[in-house]
Amino acid sequence: MHGNGNDFVLFDEFNGELIPEKKKPEFVKAVCDRRFGVGADGALFVQSSDIADARFRYFNSDGSEAEMCGNGIRCFSRYLVEEGYAKPGSIKVETPVGVLELWVEKAEGYMVKVNMGEVKTSAEEIPAVGVNQIWGEKFEVSGREFEIYAVNSGVPHVVIFVGEEELENLDIVSIARKIRYSKIFPEGTNVNFVSLLTENEIEIRTYERGVEEETLSCGTGSVAAAFVSIQRGLVREPVRVVTKGGDLIVEFSDKIAYMTGSASRVFDGRLRLSELRFESFG
Structure with missing residues (x-):
C-alpha cells in the first residue's frame, strides 16, 4: 500500500x-x-x-x-x-x-x-535538549547556517525554509543527516525542506528518520511544515502541501491538526x- x-x-x-x-x-x-x-x-x-x-x-x-x-x-x-x-x-x-x-x-x-x-513545540515534547524551544535557531552544516524550527507532530520534525529553485536542486540527504544525528535531538528527528508557492500552498521534501533517506511523501512532515508556515504568518489555511508523491491538505481547528490525502x-x-x-x- x-x-x-x-x-x-x-x-x-x-x-x-x-x-x-x-x-x-x-x-x-x-x-x-x-x-x-x-x-x-x-x-x-x-x-x-x-x-x-x-x-x-x-x-x-x-x-x-x-x-x-x-x-x-x-x-x-x-x-x-x-x-x-x-x-x-x-x-x-x-x-x-x-x-x-x-x-x-x-x-x-x-x-x-x-x-x-495537537502539534507540540516545547523542547521536552519534541524531544530536544539544552534549549526550551527551537524556533528560528541557527544550525550550521558544512559552513552554511540554516534557520530551523522543531516540532512534534506525532514524531519529531525539523522544518527549514528555502527558495523554490533551491528546493529542487538541494542535496537534502547530506544536510538532513547532520541535523537528524545532532546531539540536540536524543531520539533523532525527521527533517523537512520547505518552499512557499502561493498564499495557501507549500512544497516540501522530507528526510525520514528510520528510513534514513528522502521519501516521496511524509504525512507528519506535511503537518509540521504547514503548522510552522501558518504560525510564521507565511500562508493561510487550508494548506495544500505538495510532495513528490502527491498533494495533502492540512488544516487546524482548536489547535488540532487535520490531514487529508489518498490511500x-x-x-x-x-x-x-x-x-x-x-x-x-x-
Missing part, C-alpha cells in the same frame, strides 16, 4: 500474532529491503483493540518502531474498511500517541482525513519466509 508514494507492507494480526514481538524489528528490516525483500519505507501491523476499531503499529524500514506515520495510518484505515473491521465514515484507531479519529471516504479511490492531534492498495500477496533473508522464528 502507499500514501502518495510513501509505501508500506501491511500485516494483518487482528485475529492473532503472525510475527513474534521480539522478531518484528529484524523481520521488518528483511521485508522492507528493496533488493532482497518486498521493498518498502515501512511496515504496518493491524492488531485488535479494546478501545478502538483496531490498534496501529508502525515500523520504519530499519526495524525501529515509530509512534506515528501520517501516510501509513491512512493506508491502515482503508484496509480496516475494506476488510470489514470498520465501516466507512468515522473510525477510531489506537496508536502510541492515543486514540485518533479518522474519516474514510470511498470516492474515486479512497480519501482519508486524519485527526493528527492506495496496490496488491495483496504471500511471503516466502524460506526465501527471505531472515532468521527463523525458532
Whole structure:
C-alpha cells in the first residue's frame, strides 16, 4: 500500500500474532529491503483493540518502531474498511500517541482525513535538549547556517525554509543527516525542506528518520511544515502541501491538526519466509 508514494507492507494480526514481538524489528528490516525483500519505507501491523476499531503499529524500514506515520495510518484505515473491521465514515484507531479519529471516504479511490492531534513545540515534547524551544535557531552544516524550527507532530520534525529553485536542486540527504544525528535531538528527528508557492500552498521534501533517506511523501512532515508556515504568518489555511508523491491538505481547528490525502492498495500477496533473508522464528 502507499500514501502518495510513501509505501508500506501491511500485516494483518487482528485475529492473532503472525510475527513474534521480539522478531518484528529484524523481520521488518528483511521485508522492507528493496533488493532482497518486498521493498518498502515501512511496515504496518493491524492488531485488535479494546478501545478502538483496531490498534496501529508502525515500523520504519530499519526495524525501529515509530509512534506515528501520517501516510501509513491512512493506508491502515482503508484496509480496516475494506476488510470489514470498520465501516466507512468515522473510525477510531489506537496508536502510541492515543486514540485518533479518522474519516474514510470511498470516492474515486479512497480519501482519508486524519485527526493528527495537537502539534507540540516545547523542547521536552519534541524531544530536544539544552534549549526550551527551537524556533528560528541557527544550525550550521558544512559552513552554511540554516534557520530551523522543531516540532512534534506525532514524531519529531525539523522544518527549514528555502527558495523554490533551491528546493529542487538541494542535496537534502547530506544536510538532513547532520541535523537528524545532532546531539540536540536524543531520539533523532525527521527533517523537512520547505518552499512557499502561493498564499495557501507549500512544497516540501522530507528526510525520514528510520528510513534514513528522502521519501516521496511524509504525512507528519506535511503537518509540521504547514503548522510552522501558518504560525510564521507565511500562508493561510487550508494548506495544500505538495510532495513528490502527491498533494495533502492540512488544516487546524482548536489547535488540532487535520490531514487529508489518498490511500492506495496496490496488491495483496504471500511471503516466502524460506526465501527471505531472515532468521527463523525458532
